[in-house]
Amino acid sequence: MASEYYTRREMDFPKVVSREEFTAARKKLLESEKELSRERDRVNAERRALPMVEIEKDYVFDGPDGKLSLVDMFEGRRQLIVYHFMLQPGSHHLCPGCTMLSDNVGHLAHLHDRETTFAAVSRAPLAEITPVHQRMGWAFPWYSSEGSDFNYDFHVTLDADVVPVEYNYRTAEELEEAGLGWMLGEQRDWHGLSVFLQRTGRVYHTYSTYARGTDLLNGTFNYLDLTPLGRQGDGFFSPSREGME
Template structure:
């Protein structure tokens, strides 16, 4: 049987599928891999644009409530330079918490890997703390999660019934907003890398295009099992 003759179309589970030889299958895969590599390089270029993008200084204080009581935006950093804030749609007496927001929570990486890159990640919601804690227990989550007490959501482009993700950087007493996304901009998140690529410091590896002065190390050099970081 020749190579041309080895290709056929079959209906599998109601869908027409091309069935080919090993050689043809490998050629098809090479074309896919080429497109995937182009997408990876495009992603790297966009991440570099984020690292070089302008910042906006946060010029007011915001109030939150957490398991340990009241907190400020600065407190949410937990001593780290970068802060990722996911605005979860959980509302007071919520009978049906947002499925999409819950999927985001289910996909989070172990936070120790982000912490190793001087980055904190928290959730915020309009629901009161007692309801947040009950929902976390029900879902088996341990994400740092705070109740917003004021105009934090609308001030940072999240509607009262919406969701989104903001990135902040802290330098001493000064806090800056560096990035924001919502909608489908959130659907690829879930790994350490996809979160770090949103931040102004990035992965902090020396292959990245980053502003001069950014502290970087060799790829893989900083990686640890999640219970082995200092």
């Protein structure tokens, strides 16, 4: 299958030029890269300045040491990043995108040193999460939100019988209009990321992102984006996936 892919892409290989022509083209690209860096800095600052909403609902999660609250998940730190891992109850399907992203989570000590905790949350029961967690060897904590409204309230479980459907800030009608009506089928759980801040025991929701908004977490994709062949596929996280930006 890989050989078929490379054969298909031969026509897309960059043309061969002199070192002088390459350097001129590279300098031109460098200006675009600098512009992108400046724009990214601007967007990052805008993200940090977003207003926040206090979490007033008492969510209860299951972890290896028993029941815990959202504030417990901070582990005493000021910030919490939650990755909404696609694993719904009774499913034997391990999302390849979530798995690849989880494989790319770095050494947690660097986040902890900056008062930030990273954890994954899924709707599957802990008994189904634990074997996967152990088999994959991931170091980050992974909790179950089974029985709580957490997945629904943060719009990573789409069920109109529980809450109005919304994904990536689009209603069910808007998803249909964007050609994403397939997301409203039997597969109800989707991926995303939410950020929380705590102050004196009170928890605030500061940010959530979905679809390709999680690209920055995937180091493999960021490496591949530097190469001529790019990400080499049309998966859920692919830039070519229409409507998933």
